[in-house]
Amino acid sequence: MSKTKAVSAENLRARVEELSGENVFACYQCGMCAAGCPLADEMDRLPSQVIRDLQLEDITLLDSNAPWVCASCLACEVRCPKGVDLAKLMEALRQLHLRKELDHMSIDDMSHDEIRKLPQIALVASFRKKTG
Amino acid sequence: MKTIPYFPGCSLKDTATPFETSAQFVMEKLGLALAELDRWNCCGTVSSLTSDDLMHHLAAVRNFVRVQDLGETELVALCAMCYNTLARTAQRVNGDDADRDKINQFMDRESDYVGDVKIVHLLQVLRDRIGWETLAEHSTVNLNGLNVACYYGCTLVRPKSVGIDDAENPTLMDDALEAVGATPRAFPFATECCGTYQVVDRRDLSIEHSFRILQSAARTGADVIATACPLCQHNLQEAQRELSGMENIRDLEIVYFTELLGAALGMDPTALPERITQSLQTTAAAQADQGGN
Amino acid sequence: MTEEKLTQIFVMGKAYDVPAGITIMDAMEYAGYRFVRGAGCRSGFCGACGTVYRKDGDYRLEFALACQEMVEEGMHLTQIPFTPAPRSDYQLNELDAAENVLLQHYPAIARCVSCNTCTKACPQDIEVMDYVQAALRGDLKRVAELSFDCIQCGLCAMRCPADIKHYHLSQMARRLYSVTESPEPAHLTARMAELGDGAYDAELDEMMSMTLDQLKQRYAERVIEKEGEAL
Numbered sequence: 083m084s085k086t087k088a089v090s091a092e093n094l095r096a097r098v099e100e101l102s103g104e105n106v107f108a109c110y111q112c113g114m115c116a117a118g119c120p121l122a123d124e125m126d127r128l129p130s131q132v133i134r135d136l137q138l139e140d141i142t143l144l145d146s147n148a149p150w151v152c153a154s155c156l157a158c159e160v161r162c163p164k165g166v167d168l169a170k171l172m173e174a175l176r177q178l179h180l181r182k183e184l185d186h187m188s189i190d191d192m193s194h195d196e197i198r199k200l201p202q203i204a205l206v207a208s209f210r211k212k213t214g
Numbered sequence: 215m216k217t218i219p220y221f222p223g224c225s226l227k228d229t230a231t232p233f234e235t236s237a238q239f240v241m242e243k244l245g246l247a248l249a250e251l252d253r254w255n256c257c258g259t260v261s262s263l264t265s266d267d268l269m270h271h272l273a274a275v276r277n278f279v280r281v282q283d284l285g286e287t288e289l290v291a292l293c294a295m296c297y298n299t300l301a302r303t304a305q306r307v308n309g310d311d312a313d314r315d316k317i318n319q320f321m322d323r324e325s326d327y328v329g330d331v332k333i334v335h336l337l338q339v340l341r342d343r344i345g346w347e348t349l350a351e352h353s354t355v356n357l358n359g360l361n362v363a364c365y366y367g368c369t370l371v372r373p374k375s376v377g378i379d380d381a382e383n384p385t386l387m388d389d390a391l392e393a394v395g396a397t398p399r400a401f402p403f404a405t406e407c408c409g410t411y412q413v414v415d416r417r418d419l420s421i422e423h424s425f426r427i428l429q430s431a432a433r434t435g436a437d438v439i440a441t442a443c444p445l446c447q448h449n450l451q452e453a454q455r456e457l458s459g460m461e462n463i464r465d466l467e468i469v470y471f472t473e474l475l476g477a478a479l480g481m482d483p484t485a486l487p488e489r490i491t492q493s494l495q496t497t498a499a500a501q502a503d504q505g506g507n
Numbered sequence: 508m509t510e511e512k513l514t515q516i517f518v519m520g521k522a523y524d525v526p527a528g529i530t531i532m533d534a535m536e537y538a539g540y541r542f543v544r545g546a547g548c549r550s551g552f553c554g555a556c557g558t559v560y561r562k563d564g565d566y567r568l569e570f571a572l573a574c575q576e577m578v579e580e581g582m583h584l585t586q587i588p589f590t591p592a593p594r595s596d597y598q599l600n601e602l603d604a605a606e607n608v609l610l611q612h613y614p615a616i617a618r619c620v621s622c623n624t625c626t627k628a629c630p631q632d633i634e635v636m637d638y639v640q641a642a643l644r645g646d647l648k649r650v651a652e653l654s655f656d657c658i659q660c661g662l663c664a665m666r667c668p669a670d671i672k673h674y675h676l677s678q679m680a681r682r683l684y685s686v687t688e689s690p691e692p693a694h695l696t697a698r699m700a701e702l703g704d705g706a707y708d709a710e711l712d713e714m715m716s717m718t719l720d721q722l723k724q725r726y727a728e729r730v731i732e733k734e735g736e737a738l
Contacts, residue, residue: 103265120407124419151419154260155407156372160381167373173263187415189618194611200414201444202224202610202643203295205617206259207411210270213618227644228607255621255640269668273621323623 089178091141098136101174106136108164115158115168124151129158129168136171149175150186150212180214187212218339219286220248221277223296223444224256230293230444232469232485236476237292237336243352243479244344248290251280259295260411261302268316274303275317278331279324292336292472294443298369301333301376335370335378336472337386337442346393354480357395358495362474363436363466364388364398365427366405367446381405387440387471394478395497403430408449417452424453432464437489440471517583531558531584532573545588551575554658557630557665560584570628570662590661594675604687609642609650613676616643618669625663625673631656635663635673642676650677651684 089097095106109130116128125148127135135143152172159167179186189209197205218241226234241248254277262270277300281289291297307314308329318326340349364387371377371384379386384405388398406427409420428450431439441447450468457463467487474490477483483491514527516534523538532546547555556573563581573586595612602608610616616639625635634653641649654677663673701707714722 101264101266120423121409121412121419151412151416153407153410153412154263155368155410157368157405157407160372160374167263170263177264177267189614192414192614196414197611197614198606199448201229201448202256202607202617203259203293203443203445204411204414204448205610205614206224206256206643207295207445208414209615209618210258210260210262211411212415224644227646253637255636256619256643258620269620269622273619276621276623321623323627 089141089144091139094139094141094143095136097178098171098174101177102167102170104167104170106133106166106171109133109137109162109166110164112163114161114163115166118157118161120155120157121151121153129172132175133166133168133171143175144178146175148172154211176211177214180212183214185213189213215242215245215247217247217249219281219284219289220250221254221257221289221291221296221300222250223259223291223293225444226293230447230470232473233292233444233447236470236472236481239481240472240475240479241336244340244348246339246343251277251284251289253280257296257299258303259299261299268313268320271303271307271313272317272321274300275307275314275327276321276324278304278307279321279327281331282327283325287330288332288334290334290336290339292442294335294367294369295445297333297335297378298376302373304331304333305376333376335442337370337390338378340390341386346389349390349475350393353394353478354497355478355483356495356497357391357474357478358493360396360474360490360493361399361435361437362388362391362396362440363401363431363434363438364391364404364440364471365431365446365450367441367443368405368407368410370442371405387442391440391471391474394475396474399431399434399436401431401434401436403427406430408446410445410449413445413449413452420449421453421456424449425457428453428457428466432466436466438467438469438474438487440469440474442471514578514580516578516581519585520583525578527580528577530574531560531571531576531578531582532556534578535573535584535586540586542586542588545586546574549574552658554660555588557587557590557660557662558584559587559662570666571630572658572660575630587662587665590665592661592664592672592675594672595679597679599682599686602683604647604683607645608683609645609647609676609680612679613642613672615669615671616676619643619671620669622668624666624668625671628662628666630660630662631658633657638677638680639671639673642680647680647684648688650680653677654681657681 111130111134113130116122116130119129122128127146127148132148149172154169156169159169222234238248255273258270258273291300314327314329366384371379371381374381392398403426408427409423413420439450447468454466454468458465467489473486477486477494483494512527513524515522515524518535518538525534525537545556547553551572551574558571558573560569561583597612619639621636623636629635633656638650638653657674657677659674661674
């Protein structure tokens with residue numbers, strides 16, 4: 083995590099708001115995003131908790147798997163009563179890592195056999211979301 | 215024949231060729247042929263969501279320049295991911311002079327993009343430029359009540375600003391297939407995420423979520439799932455393969471919606487699963503046609 | 508001897524006066540640099556001498572082969588002798604050209620953002636980005652055709668923000684395309700048969716028995732194929 087040390091508890095929220103263009107205090111914690119998220123059961127904290135942690139500048143959020151599990155399906159985005167685009171917050175959290183070349187997957191570890199079966203759109207999307 | 219500029223996307227040239235060939239067949243039958251864009255490049259498949267990242271919108275804009283160079287303003291996409299990525303970039307750069315200027319300066323070897331290319335999905339073209347009645351009139355084979363669950367996934371309907379239909383209850387694909395004799399089976403997971411690109415390094419996750427979609431569709435009595443995305447198709451197919459033969463599992467066929475339209479408009483159905491070809495029935499109109507010849 | 512016209516260039520920041528109208532490579536040697544690597548055929552074919560430079564008053568970095576580009580007044584340059592870029596291992600006759608084989612061996616092509624920086628870096632004027640895009644969708648023929656003039660200098664891979672290994676990728680495409688799609692050339696078949704029949708065995712045996720000096724003499728006296736004349 084050393085490479086993300088430019089991000090601290092004091093500027094986590096500011097950096098994420100800057101990258102996402104979203105206001106995390108617009109959220110009033112109704113939990114609609116978490117209720118409708120198809121991948122929430124894979125996350126170590128709920129989507130609504132991700133926003134709460136940003137409000138509270140909880141730096142441990144940088145270690146959460148939630149942004150990497152989020153697939154930008156936007157179920158939360160269309161349902162948020164306050165118009166917060168959670169997918170953009172998740173993207174910003176990923177970018178804090180990826181812009182320091184902290185990839186979340188290894189292209190070199192993929193076998194020819196794995197790649198053979200996949201549609202190109204899967205690879206392009208995955209590399210864009212998980213490699214910097 | 216009238217034509218419309220068309221963006222295939224990479225997967226339609228490789229893993230999803232039936233999607234492209236069937237769509238081309240359908241549109242030629244309907245008198246509005248898909249004219250593949252010259253020198254198109256990968257759209258990027260996911261839209262960059264950070265405020266400062268213009269670089270990842272370049273790929274889409276380069277395609278807009280190709281459309282503009284043809285003197286056209288409309289580009290039709292088939293692949294749902296391509297549609298979404300292209301449409302979101304168009305939305306961002308068409309409405310933002312500063313962003314567009316930056317991109318134009320960077321792409322100094324291209325003509326400047328002026329910002330008036332509109333992205334449409336084939337389903338919108340079918341509804342708005344062809345119409346369900348015309349589509350039905352061109353049908354020579356009746357899908358004969360084939361039970362189809364139309365799976366929209368995420369990228370055709372979200373975000374609302376680029377969605378081609380209602381974000382929660384889309385019916386566009388259902389309407390198209392109903393017009394040619396299918397019986398659409400509405401199901402609650404029609405817009406649930408299949409796990410998308412997570413299949414690359416979290417296959418377990420995409421299989422599990424695709425399984426829920428398959429189950430939900432099967433419970434409505436569907437025999438076939440129609441999709442508009444090569445990645446949804448892949449994930450659902452992979453889940454179906456894993457489940458095939460298990461107890462209490464009803465196998466579903468997973469096809470592109472254009473394959474069903476193609477079969478209805480007279481395309482050789484031999485590439486389609488037997489369950490689908492069995493229910494095909496030559497329409498009275500077509501029989502009368504043949505009798506007249 | 509007439510007075511030589513000199514021009515000022517900068518090599519890694521240090522000024523040198525060199526004769527006008529010579530190549531970057533000659534100019535660097537004139538200035539006292541010695542190429543141990545990063546120089547080869549000196550004729551624009553081998554791709555060993557990819558170089559970058561900047562001209563006064565131009566914000567752009569320019570790309571060229573050092574053995575081909577002439578120096579200009581105020582040119583700032585250095586040598587980029589080698590681009591570290593791993594090449595995938597493959598056996599041509601074991602590959603299935605119908606599959607997305609380029610993507611399997613070079614998956615980083617899926618990271619292309621279509622920025623076109625590779626194309627701008629190519630000293631051979633190849634549409635590099637276009638062939639990367641063709642590779643992504645599995646169009647082997649288009650990759651082979653578009654990349655035909657590639658001399659493997661590696662400047663594309665040096666510049667790529669997505670870390671794609673363009674020149675290795677396109678070499679694989681050309682090789683695979685030639686094996687799977689191109690007709691086998693008749694002269695190659697004939698020559699292979701000739702070799703198999705032992706047409707040159709005696710000559711090779713003779714050379715194997717010669718001393719180094721005899722070999723040198725043989726080399727110096729060899730008959731060189733004239734232009735347009737096939738041996």
